[in-house]
Amino acid sequence: MNEVTAFAPATVSNVGCGFDVLGFALETPGDEVTAAFGPAGVSIDDIQGDEGRLPRDAARNTAGVAAAALLEMLGESRGVRLRIRKGLPLASGLGGSAASAAAAVAAVNALCGGRASLDALVSCALQGEALGAGSAHADNIAPAICGGFVLVRRASPPDIVRLPVPAGLTAVVVHPDLEIETAKARALLGDTVPLKDAVRQWANLGALVDALHRSDFALLGRSIEDAIAEPRRAPLVPGLERIKQAARDAGALGAGLSGSGPSLFALCRDRPTAERAARAMEATVDAEMGVTHQTYVSSIAERGAHVVATCAS
Numbered sequence: 001m002n003e004v005t006a007f008a009p010a011t012v013s014n015v016g017c018g019f020d021v022l023g024f025a026l027e028t029p030g031d032e033v034t035a036a037f038g039p040a041g042v043s044i045d046d047i048q049g050d051e052g053r054l055p056r057d058a059a060r061n062t063a064g065v066a067a068a069a070l071l072e073m074l075g076e077s078r079g080v081r082l083r084i085r086k087g088l089p090l091a092s093g094l095g096g097s098a099a100s101a102a103a104a105v106a107a108v109n110a111l112c113g114g115r116a117s118l119d120a121l122v123s124c125a126l127q128g129e130a131l132g133a134g135s136a137h138a139d140n141i142a143p144a145i146c147g148g149f150v151l152v153r154r155a156s157p158p159d160i161v162r163l164p165v166p167a168g169l170t171a172v173v174v175h176p177d178l179e180i181e182t183a184k185a186r187a188l189l190g191d192t193v194p195l196k197d198a199v200r201q202w203a204n205l206g207a208l209v210d211a212l213h214r215s216d217f218a219l220l221g222r223s224i225e226d227a228i229a230e231p232r233r234a235p236l237v238p239g240l241e242r243i244k245q246a247a248r249d250a251g252a253l254g255a256g257l258s259g260s261g262p263s264l265f266a267l268c269r270d271r272p273t274a275e276r277a278a279r280a281m282e283a284t285v286d287a288e289m290g291v292t293h294q295t296y297v298s299s300i301a302e303r304g305a306h307v308v309a310t311c312a313s
Contacts, residue, residue, distance in 0.1 A: 002312065004110045005034040008102035008305035009147075010088055010296070011095035012173065012258045012265045013139035016224035017204035023095075023139040024149040025301040026171060029087040031099040032308070033063055035107035038081035042068045049086035058082070062097040063104035066128030070105045073124060076112055089294070091179035093259035095140030101128030102144035106305035121145050121305075122158040140259065147304035149212065165300045166215035170274040171267055172247070173296045174281045176289050178262040180236050185260030188232045200227040217253055217269045224254025224267065237261045239288025243281055250280035271297065 009030040013023040042058040058064025063084055071080065082104060088096040105125045109116045116124070122138060122145050130136035138155040146160055153159040193201075208223035210216070234240045237257065247255040247266040251273040255266035264281065268274040274297045285293050 002111075003034060003036040003310065004107045004307055005032055005309040006103045006106035006110065006305055007032050007308045008099040008106065008144045009301050010173070011098060011140045011143045012171065013095060013143075014226065014229060014257065014259060015208070015265070016226045016230075016254060016256045017201050017208055018139065018151070019201070019226065019229045020137045020139050021152045021205070022150070022208070023143040023152070024171070025143040025147045025304055026173065026296060026298040027301045028296065028298060029094075031087050031096070031103050032085040033100065033103035033107045034083040034309075035067065035080045035104070035111045037111065038079045040077070040079040042071065042080055042082065044082045044084065047084045047086065050090065053090060054084075054086070060131070061100075062128035062131050063100040064128075065131050066101035066125045067104045067108045069124035069127040070108050070116060070121070071112075073120060074112055074115055080108055080111065082107075089175060089177075091181050092175050093180065093257065093261045093263040094173065094175065095144055095259065097131075097182075098125065098129050098140035098144045101125040102141060102305040104128070106145070106307065110307045110310070118146055119158045119160070122160065123156065126155060143304060145304045147302050149300055151209065163209060163212045166212060166217065166220075168270040169267060169300060170269075170271045171265055171296075171298050171300065172252070172274050172278045172281060173258055173263055173265050173298070174243075174278065174285055174293055175263040175295075176237075176285050176293045177291045178237075178289070180261045182260050185233055185236065188236075189229055190232075193228055197227040200225075220267065221253035224256060226256055229260075230257050233257060233261060237264070239284060240264070242288055243284045246280040246284040247277045250277040252277040255281075271299075
């Protein structure tokens with residue numbers, strides 16, 4: 001084959017208590033990247049869905065940087081040309097830079113014979129994520145590549161723990177038409193955390209992992225609490241607490257910011273509950289923000305980045 005297209009899904013990171021270490025993949029939406037052999041190095045032929053805002057220079061584009069890292073790791077002398085289709089809104093808190101990087105390495109790896117391991121794909125995609133997000137954290141990259149619900153024990157070298165997903169667990173994501181740049185949102189966090197907040201966060205993280213293993217929805221709901229990042233980012237998302245409460249009142253187990261926001265997620269025990277929570281969240285976003293929004297109701301996607309089309313010469 002001389003052309004491969006790969007899809008990588010949107011991801012929810014942090015998941016309340018798991019700042020920089022927890023994330024899960026959605027079925028949809030996502031980004032697609034098409035890779036074809038070309039002159040040495042990496043070039044970007046086209047980007048769709050970004051309104052002309054993303055760099056066409058591969059050295060300044062997350063997909064281009066990730067693809068170049070993989071070519072170098074494989075010792076590949078041939079270059080690649082990329083075409084990118086953004087299915088994710090920019091600066092949305094849904095792992096847009098991660099999805100582009102993940103789709104790029106999945107497409108290039110398949111084009112080159114599928115020689116790279118998942119850990120290698122994560123490492124290379126992280127180089128692109130560092131460009132887009134301002135730092136190399138893997139809580140979006142890991143689920144975008146591996147799928148499922150994951151815990152990042154260590155980003156480099158990757159040590160990714162795949163967590164079980166209880167039957168029926170369904171996510172709601174509401175994306176208000178606002179933008180929050182990840183690098184700026186991270187700057188709000190500072191460099192220190194009060195010990196009492198750290199202890200509370202550790203307790204919630206341990207409880208959430210246990211709840212996933214035992215399908216304990218009540219404990220899962222009690223554990224979706226962020227004592228560190230979300231309180232400092234709350235001013236960026238008008239009505240955050242009321243939107244979260246609306247989701248819980250509709251039956252959601254818990255809710256919070258997806259990544260750095262402005263998207264919000266909720267986890268529910270089944271799809272009917274998720275549909276009710278989605279309507280409640282939408283109504284509250286309308287009342288609190290007065291902006292348009294997109295809503296996604298999805299199971300936790302088992303697959304991460306994967307090939308969706310190939311073309312032979």
